[in-house]
Amino acid sequence: MLEKKPGETLQDNVRYLLEKYYDGNVSEMQRETGVNRSVISEIKNGGKTEVNSSTLIRFAQSGINLNWLLTGEGSPFTVNEMADISEELKEKQLLDNRMKEIKKLVSDIEDQLSEQPHLRLDPDVQSALLELLKKAVR
Numbered sequence: 001m002l003e004k005k006p007g008e009t010l011q012d013n014v015r016y017l018l019e020k021y022y023d024g025n026v027s028e029m030q031r032e033t034g035v036n037r038s039v040i041s042e043i044k045n046g047g048k049t050e051v052n053s054s055t056l057i058r059f060a061q062s063g064i065n066l067n068w069l070l071t072g073e074g075s076p077f078t079v080n081e082m083a084d085i086s087e088e089l090k091e092k093q094l095l096d097n098r099m100k101e102i103k104k105l106v107s108d109i110e111d112q113l114s115e116q117p118h119l120r121l122d123p124d125v126q127s128a129l130l131e132l133l134k135k136a137v138r
Contacts, residue, residue: 009072014043033062106133
C-alpha cells in the first residue's frame with residue numbers, strides 16, 4: 001500500500017466534503033464552516049498541507065470530525081451531528097429546488113411580457129416584482 005504524503009489526506013478529505021456536501025462551492029463551504037475561502041482553496045489545490053488551530057476549531061465547530069479530516073479514519077462528521085447535517089442537507093436541497101422554480105418563474109414572466117406587449121402591469125409593480133424574485137435567487 002502506498003503511503004500518503006503529508007497533507008494528502010487533508011486535501012482529499014476537503015475535496016470530498018466540497019463535492020459531496022457543498023456542490024463543489026468553496027464559498028458555500030466557507031459560509032457553513034467559517035473557514036476562510038482562500039484556505040479552503042489552498043487545501044483543495046494542494047498548496048496548503050497544514051492548517052492552524054483556528055482553522056481546525058472552525059471545522060470542528062461545524063461538526064466535521066477532525067480525526068477523519070486529518071487521518072481519514074472514522075466518519076466525516078461527529079456522530080451527534082449526523083442527524084442535524086442530514087436534515088440541513090435536505091433543507092438545502094429543498095431550497096435549491098425552490099430557487100430553480102423561482103428562476104423559471106422569473107424567466108417565464110420576462111418572456112411573456114416581452115412576447116405579449118398587450119399584457120400590462122404597472123411598470124413600478126413589474127419592476128418591483130422582478131427585482132424581488134431576482135433577489136430571492138441570489
